[in-house]
Amino acid sequence: MTPFRRDRPKILQRRQTSHRSRTVFALAILIGGLFTAAAGVAADRLRVSLVSGSDRPGGDTDRTLEKLKRNLEALHPFDCTLILQNRNDEGFDRIGALREADVALFFVRRKTPPPETLDAIREFVDSGKGLVAVGPTSHAWENWPTFDVDVLGAKYGGPDAEERGATELRLRPHPIFHGGEDYATDKYAYKYSELAKDVLVLMEASEGAKFTPIAWTRERKGTRIFYLGPDRKEDFDQISYFRIVANSIYWAARREIPGTGTRIHRTWMPNAYPSSLAVGFPSGLNFCFDPTRGALAYAWDGDYVDRWPNVAGKFPRDAGVQGQIFFKAPEQPAFRPEDAAPAKIRFRGYRVENNLPTFNYEVNGLAISETISPRPDQSGLNRHFRVETSEQPFRFRPDDPRRVTVQAGAAAWVEGQLQLPARSVIEFNVFLPRKDSP
Amino acid sequence: MIAMAKKLVLAACLALLVPNVHAGYRLETVTLPAAMSPEVSAVAFSPEGDLYVANRSGDIWTADRTGRNWRRFASGLHEPLGLLVDSARVAYVVHRPELVRLEDTNGDGVVDTFTTINDHWGITGNYHEFAYGLRRDKEGNFVGSLGLDSGGEQEFRYVGLTRGPIVKDKVRNEQQWSLVPYRGWSFKVTPAGEFIPWSYGFRQPSGIGVSPDGEIFSSDNQGDWVASSGLIHHQKDHFYGHPSAMKWLPGGPTPFASAEEMGRARTPPAVILAHGALGGSPGEPVWDLSGGKFGPFGGQIFIGDFSKLVSRIVLEKIDGEYQGAAFPFSRDPALRQGNLRMAFSPDGVLYVGQTSRGWGTGDGLQRFVWDGKPPVEIHSIRLLDRGFALEFTVPLNAADAAKAEKYRVKRFRYYYHEKYGSPRIDEAPVPITSVLVSNGDRRVELTLKEMKPGFVYEFQMESLASASGEFLKNPTGFYTANRLRNGERFTGPFTQPIMAPAEAAEVRGVDVEAGKLVYRTYCVACHQEDGRGGGAVAAAANFVSDRTRLGKSDAELLRTIRTGKLETGMPPFGAVLADQQIQDVLAYVRDAFDPQRARGR
Structure with a gap:
């Protein structure tokens, strides 16, 4: 049983939604256009290159991407550049725009670009920027035939020999699908195998009784990659498909997908007490807060947790941490009373304000509010503590005293520990760098 | 363009509800938003009458009364199985780890503050550690219950990371066990957050209900030490039969010498939901307090089952204890599996939330709407001194109703034992000695040759018709007679049959x-x-x-x-x-x- 499978045949769902969705789409563009015009140009617009290079019969990607450009720019703070195929030399006009792009979307099939063009593409793919690959892009480069395995992390196995009938889709919970959960298709053409271990399949399509991957994410050399198999004109005409494409551009750029914000789930997390909190910021900084231990358990750099194992069957498994752990809490609790009594911890709950969570808990009567936020420069996490001691003085034992700054209150350093006097309120910050820094 | 848009809106509205018509009650399927996983784990209405639905993935969504205009109210909960909505800004949830208060403090429609009210029970990570709820008693205390852990030790992967003291000893060969405190108990939590262990000995009390007069009830699910599912009346400090929960008594498990002694100490279910006939895994009991908006069953209890079934229960108090009758209410072919959560809307519509992860297929939200026509049903069965009084929702064909052969009554009971479930034992027909029809041909009193306590009495009347010639929609009822009117109750044996097998068997050809x-x-x-x-x-x-x-x-x-x-x-x-x-x-x-x-x- 798959919890996210819909119980209507997909073909039916598509037929029900397609006309309506197109109408809504047109309306959304109109309203979105007005809104954007009124709001003016935001400072942090994303630069997006749309690379067109497929002339498969019936699929003019130039026109498809031109339309996509108009819609993306109407509804999102994106500046899009079309990079169109040059039919004379198999190259692309304006390929240099890739250098300036935050994200590039490729919709290309079987090209043999000149060496310097291919170099520019290689350079982009290795740049740590965002990559969205649509449909035939897995086999885009005749002179880079291992692009599918090297970059996308899956081996292209050719088009489907038989026309499929109704296709049922299975979506894994992921913010890329925000607002696009009702995307449906009745036909899907490409087959993939030998998925790399770091590929996270987000969408599968039914193939008889089995399911085959048709969309996934991967991170390679710091580049966030999203592959999206469905590529027909009818797909691009669905508002839900458009939302998935737009969301994937934000995701690939490590930007917050509008309407999603900080993600927080209490669930089964690895190496923490059962029922801990997973928190993910759009920028790719994530952490696990363990309410039973009353502590930040660990933090990682990458994507949020994969919650699929939590919900995929009768026996839930731990959520999958998607990235590199850069902080692990020491065994010893950070807060301890001066009389070294065993810590009695009570979790009081949490609050989310401006997308930042504040955890409230008590250690032997010491009231702690801890707000964890990403640093504005994304260099790491900041733990802001506000503690209220009662009759008993406390100590805070940091991993590295150099990363602690006292903000308010009469705290003193004693033997590398922060002494918190009785009956006082103290605020201090602890910085957790994203990667090892000097 | 506008005309087309209107047509689209109309089509969308029609597509929202897929009715399945049958006499008396119409089953409708409510379309949930695409962004919501449909594994519905709690259904509630706010005082304003708005619908709130929680799912296993930890979201709460809300819609208006028509079941439209959905929006996400909260997210991030860990399998919420109980929900109380106080206002558009405040709700309470019982989820795996705690009882939590949710508040939308800034009024943007989304919960931003999660305050732990109580988390006094243990968790080990075992998948079966469901926390069920959520209701309030008359004093404003929260009421919930805690399921046992599943059997295999391999299912405990949080070695060294369990909340609460873990005790692995088994009390009496149980298959599901209480590894950490208060698994197998029901509890109250005061508004100030104090935890009160209430009653114990449950296996999977998968839905709590509080009756209009403030009494606590829950289901329990068939399995080891639970012969058949049933509706339990929770009385403070009473023991209900599954031994594992006894670990958390202040003095440790009661040293019972035998299962028979445990059987004598145990309070039996108020109503047994005969396994098979009335499903196998019931959810939460809800009372029809709609004042007639949901038809003729006002004051009765409705309880969904994991199988494609919703049942109906009528309680009465005999010698100071609750017992009563249970009937199938609907086996509508369009009803999904996993009917574990239900709620009546203020306008008297019964909403049924479904989740069946890992045990079958069928998730979502459906609802029963009464069409205003009286269904042809047994309304209730009540105990008399020497038999039972059957009330019907419509007048019966008077001539037929007076014939004893139109009714078949038999009785049976179950073992109380450590095994999973139980066959029926001591099953035998009970001869009817007289039939008395009264109350405008709507009431039938059956006098039986003999009355015995401690049995389930099964009534079959499939050939009985109404005055207008319509057969009963559900011609079966089961009355759990723990006690008789004269105060006599069953004292054992609980672990063995009373009758020799030959006595019970009816020998005849294939029928x-x-x-x-x-x-x-x-x-x-x-x-x-x-x-x-x-x-x-x-x-x-x-x-x-x-x-x-x-x-x-x-x-x-x-x-x-x-x-x-x-x-x-x-x-x-x-x-x-x-x-x-x-x-x-x-x-x-x-x-x-x-x-x-x-x-x-």
Whole structure:
């Protein structure tokens, strides 16, 4: 049983939604256009290159991407550049725009670009920027035939020999699908195998009784990659498909997908007490807060947790941490009373304000509010503590005293520990760098 | 363009509800938003009448009364199985780790503050550690219950990371066990957050209800030490039969010398939901307080089941204790599986939330709407000194109603033992000595030859019709007579039959009609009325299209019915049905779905 499978045949769902969705789409563009015009140009617009290079019969990607450009720019703070195929030399006009792009979307099939063009593409793919690959892009480069395995992390196995009938889709919970959960298709053409271990399949399509991957994410050399198999004109005409494409551009750029914000789930997390909190910021900084231990358990750099194992069957498994752990809490609790009594911890709950969570808990009567936020420069996490001691003085034992700054209150350093006097309120910050820094 | 848009809106509205019409009650399917996982785990209405639905993934969504205009109210909860909504900004949830207060402090429509009210119970990470709820008693205390851990130690992967003291000793060979505090208990939490262990000895009390007069009830699910599911009346400090929960008594487990002694100390379920006939895994009880908006069953209890069934319960107090009757309410073919959460809307519509992860297929939200026409049903069965009074929702055909042969009454009971479930024991027909019809042909008093406490009395009246000639929609009822009117109650033996097997058996030839009744009681949920399968268990045999199914020998098919078939999900009925019933049901299946074989027989 798959919890996210819909119980209507997909073909039916598509037929029900397609006309309506197109109408809504047109309306959304109109309203979105007005809104954007009124709001003016935001400072942090994303630069997006749309690379067109497929002339498969019936699929003019130039026109498809031109339309996509108009819609993306109407509804999102994106500046899009079309990079169109040059039919004379198999190259692309304006390929240099890739250098300036935050994200590039490729919709290309079987090209043999000149060496310097291919170099520019290689350079982009290795740049740590965002990559969205649509449909035939897995086999885009005749002179880079291992692009599918090297970059996308899956081996292209050719088009489907038989026309499929109704296709049922299975979506894994992921913010890329925000607002696009009702995307449906009745036909899907490409087959993939030998998925790399770091590929996270987000969408599968039914193939008889089995399911085959048709969309996934991967991170390679710091580049966030999203592959999206469905590529027909009818797909691009669905508002839900458009939302998935737009969301994937934000995701690939490590930007917050509008309407999603900080993600927080209490669930089964690895190496923490059962029922801990997973928190993910759009920028790719994530952490696990363990309410039973009353502590930040660990933090990682990458994507949020994969919650699929939590919900995929009768026996839930731990959520999958998607990235590199850069902080692990020491065994010893950070807060301890001066009389070294065993810590009695009570979790009081949490609050989310401006997308930042504040955890409230008590250690032997010491009231702690801890707000964890990403640093504005994304260099790491900041733990802001506000503690209220009662009759008993406390100590805070940091991993590295150099990363602690006292903000308010009469705290003193004693033997590398922060002494918190009785009956006082103290605020201090602890910085957790994203990667090892000097 | 505008005309087209109007048409689209109309089409969308029509598509929202897919009605399935049958007399009295209409089942509708509510379309959930695409962004919401449909594994519904709690349903509630706010005082303003807005619908709130929680799902296993930890979201709470809200819609207006019509079931439209959905928006996400909260997210991030860990399998919320109980929900109380106080206002558009404040709600309470019981989820795996705690009882938590949710508040939307800035009024943007989304919960931003999660305050732990109480988390006084243990968690080990075991999948079966469900925390059920959520209701308030008359004093404003929260009421919930905690399921036991599942059996295998391999399912405990949080070594060294369990919340609460872990005690692995088993109390008495239990399969599901209470590894950490208060698993197998019901509890109250005061508004100030104090935890009060309430009653104990449950296996999976998967839905709590508080009656209009403030009494606590829950279901419990059939399994080890639970012979058949039932409705439990929770009384403070009472023991309800599953031994594992006794670990958390202040002095440790009560040192019972035997299961028989435990049986005597145990408070039995107020109403037994006879396994098979009334499902196998009930959810939460809800009271019809709609004042007639939901039809003629005002004040009665509705309880969904994991199988495609919703049942109905009528309670009465005998000698100071609750007991009563249970009936099937709906087996609508369009009803999904997993009917574990229910709520009445302010306008008297019964909403049914469904989740079936890992046990079957069927998730979502459906609702029963009364069409204003009286259904032809048994309204209630109540205990008399020497028999039972049956009330009907409509006048009966007076001549038929007075005939004793229109009613078949038998009684049975179950073992109280460590094994999983129980066959019926001491099962025997009870002769009717007189029939008295009164109250405008709506009330029938059956006097029985003999009354005994401690039995479930089963009533069958499939040939009884209303004055207008309509047969009863659900012609079966079960009355749990823990006590008789004279105060007599069953004192044992709980672990053995009373009657010798020969006394209980009815010896006769194969009876296709009796087999039809067995089929409709035990088989229909999976194999469906038309024998085409694909019901509660997706792999259930389709007798009609797959000729090989009935192409097997009688001996082979009888063996399958008796011992089950693990790979298709066919349960063993050898311990549930009498041998005669197994023979009868096979005869019916051959007769109904294999005409060729039936003709040749």
